[in-house]
Amino acid sequence: MNPRGSVLALSGGIGGAKLALGLQGVVGPGRLTVVVNTGDDFEHLGLAISPDVDTTLYTLAGLANRELGWGRETESWHFMEELERLGGESWFRLGDKDLAVHVERTRRLAAGEPLSEIVADFARRLGLATQVLPMTDDRVRTIVETAAGTLSFQRYFVQHRCEPRVTAIRYAGAEQAQLPQAVLRELDRPDLAAVVICPSNPYLSIEPILAIPGWRAWLRSCRAPVIAVSPLIGGEAVKGPTAKIMRELGLEVSPLTIARRYAGIIGGFVLDQVDAALAPRFEAPVQVASTLMRTLEDKERLAREVLDFAEFILTARSHTQG
Numbered sequence: 001m002n003p004r005g006s007v008l009a010l011s012g013g014i015g016g017a018k019l020a021l022g023l024q025g026v027v028g029p030g031r032l033t034v035v036v037n038t039g040d041d042f043e044h045l046g047l048a049i050s051p052d053v054d055t056t057l058y059t060l061a062g063l064a065n066r067e068l069g070w071g072r073e074t075e076s077w078h079f080m081e082e083l084e085r086l087g088g089e090s091w092f093r094l095g096d097k098d099l100a101v102h103v104e105r106t107r108r109l110a111a112g113e114p115l116s117e118i119v120a121d122f123a124r125r126l127g128l129a130t131q132v133l134p135m136t137d138d139r140v141r142t143i144v145e146t147a148a149g150t151l152s153f154q155r156y157f158v159q160h161r162c163e164p165r166v167t168a169i170r171y172a173g174a175e176q177a178q179l180p181q182a183v184l185r186e187l188d189r190p191d192l193a194a195v196v197i198c199p200s201n202p203y204l205s206i207e208p209i210l211a212i213p214g215w216r217a218w219l220r221s222c223r224a225p226v227i228a229v230s231p232l233i234g235g236e237a238v239k240g241p242t243a244k245i246m247r248e249l250g251l252e253v254s255p256l257t258i259a260r261r262y263a264g265i266i267g268g269f270v271l272d273q274v275d276a277a278l279a280p281r282f283e284a285p286v287q288v289a290s291t292l293m294r295t296l297e298d299k300e301r302l303a304r305e306v307l308d309f310a311e312f313i314l315t316a317r318s319h320t321q322g
Contacts, residue, residue: 001002001265003190005031005191005192005193005194005224006027006031006032006033006186006189006191006192006193006196007023007030007031007032007033007192007193007195007196007307008033008034008035008186008192008194008195008196008224009023009032009033009034009035009195009196009197009198010034010035010189010195010196010197010198010200010209011034011035011036011037011052011056011198011200011205012036012037012052012198012200012201012204012205012206013037013040013051013052013055013056013070013200013205014055014059014069014070014239014240015058015198015199015200015201015231015237015238015239015240016036016052016076016198016199016200016205017055017056017059017060017064017198018059018293019196019199019229019293019299019302019303019306020032020034020056020059020060020198021059021296021299022293022296022298022301022302022303023196023303023307024060024130024298024301024308025296025299025300026300026303026304027303027307029129029130030129030130030131030253031129032130033130033131033132033133033186033263034056034060034130034131034132035133035134035135035183035186035209035276036052036053036056036119036132036133036134036203037052037135037200037206037208037252038050038052038053038115038134038135038169038207038208039135039140039141039153039174039204039205039208040052040142040153040154040157040204040205041053041139041140041155042141042152042153044089044092044094044154045083045088045094046106047099047102047103047105047106048102048105048106048109049092049094049102049154049211050105050115050119050134051070051154052205053119053132053134054098054101055070056132057119057122057123057126057128057132058071058072058077059130060123060126060128060130060132061123061126061127063126064209065227069239071093071095071098072095072097072098073314074094075095075096075097075098076096076097077093077095077096078096079094079095079096079099079155080093080094080095081293084281088125091158091159092154092158092159098238101122105118105122108112114137114180114196115137115180116133116134116137116180116181116182116183117182119133119134120132120133120182129197131182131186133180133183133186134180134194135177135179135180135183135208135212136177136178136180136185136203137178137180138173138176138177138178139173139177140171140172140173140174140177140208140211140212141153141171141172141173142163142169142170142172142204142208143169143170143171143172144156144166144168144169145167145168145169145170146164146165146166146167147164147165147167148160148164149164151164151237153204154298157204157241162240162241162244162261165248166244166245166248166249168249169203169204169207169245169250169285169294171207171208171211171290173235174208174211174212175211175213177212177213178212178213178214179212179214179215180265187218190273192222192223192224193224193307193310193311193314194224194225194226194227194306194307194310194311195219195222195224195225195226195227196226196227196229196306196307196310197226197227197228197229197262197266198229199231199238199322200231201231201237201240201241201242201245201247202231202242202258202262203246203249204240204242204245207261210265216264216265219265219266220264220265224310224314225267225268225309225310225311225313225314225317226266226267226268227266227267227268227269227270227287227306227309227310227313228258228259228263228266228268228269228270229269229270229291229302229306230255230258230270230271230272230275230291231258231261232253232254232255232258232272232275233272233274233275233291233292234272234274234275235253235254238292245300253287254275254278255271255272255275255278255290256278256281256282259282259283259284263283263284264266264275266284266288267284267285267310267313267317268284268286268309268313269282269284269285269286269287270286270287270288270291270302270305270306270309271286271287271288271289271291272288272289272290272291272292273288273289273290273291276288281296284322285309285313285316287305287306287309287312289302289305289306290302294303
C-alpha cells in the first residue's frame with residue numbers, strides 16, 4: 001500500500017525509529033509525521049537532552065550510528081575524553097557532533113522557543129520531509145521505582161543498565177501536559193490514512209505519550225485505523241528491557257498483554273510470525289508478519305504490510321457500516 005493520505009506514527013527510540021524509517025520510504029515525502037516520546041528527556045551537564053527524539057532524527061536522516069544503536073555515525077569523542085580527564089560525569093556519553101545538537105537545543109529552549117518548533121526545524125535542517133514532533137512541549141519525566149530506590153529514566157536505563165528490579169513506573173508531569181499545536185494539526189488532518197504504534201517499549205516509550213490527556217480519547221475516536229506492532233518476538237524483545245520489566249511487574253510476557261494494554265484504542269495488532277499460534281486469542285484483528293528489522297528492505301516490507309493491514313481494516317469497516 002502506498003496510502004493516498006498521511007500516516008501518523010507514535011514512537012520511542014531505536015525500535016520505533018526503525019519502523020518509522022520504513023514508513024518514510026513507503027509513504028512518500030511529506031506524508032509521514034512521527035510523534036516521539038520525551039519522557040526519556042533529562043538535563044545533563046547543563047544541557048537539555050532528548051534521546052528518543054534525536055535517535056529518530058538521526059535514523060530518518062541516515063545519520064544514526066548503526067554499530068552502537070544510538071548517537072551519530074562517524075562520531076568523534078574528544079569532548080568526552082576531556083571531560084573524563086577533568087573528572088566530570090561521563091556515564092552518559094555525548095559525541096562531538098551529538099553535542100552540538102544538545103547545545104543548540106538548550107540555547108533555543110532558554111530563549112523561550114517551544115521544543116516542538118526546535119525539533120521540527122532540526123528535521124528540516126537535516127533534510128527531512130518527514131515531520132518529527134515531540135509528544136509535548138511540557139516537562140514529562142519517566143520515573144522508575146526499583147528495588148534499589150527511585151531512579152530517573154536515564155539513571156535506570158544507562159547508568160544502572162536496567163539492572164535494578166522494577167516495581168512501578170510513573171510519568172511525572174504527564175497529567176498537566178498538553179499536546180503541541182503542531183501535533184493537534186496533524187490529528188485533525190482529513191487525509192489521515194493510518195496511525196501506527198511502533199514496536200517501542202510499551203511501558204517506557206509509548207505509555208508516556210498515552211499518559212498525556214487527550215491521546216487515548218483521540219485514538220478511540222480516530223477515523224483512521226490505529227495499528228500496533230508487537231515489540232516482542234517469541235517472548236523476548238529484540239532490544240531493550242521490555243520482557244524484563246513485564247516479568248518484574250508480574251505481567252505475562254506476551255504480545256497478548258501488550259494488546260490488552262492498548263485495548264480500546266487500536267483497531268488491529270501486528271504479530272510476529274513466531275507467535276502466530278496466539279492470533280486466535282486476540283480481540284482485535286491480527287496480521288501475522290515478520291517483524292524483525294535488520295535491513296532497510298525489512299523495514300520497508302514491514303511498513304507496507306502494516307499499511308496494507310490498515311487499508312484492509314478500513315475497507316472492512318466501511319463494508320460493515322454500509
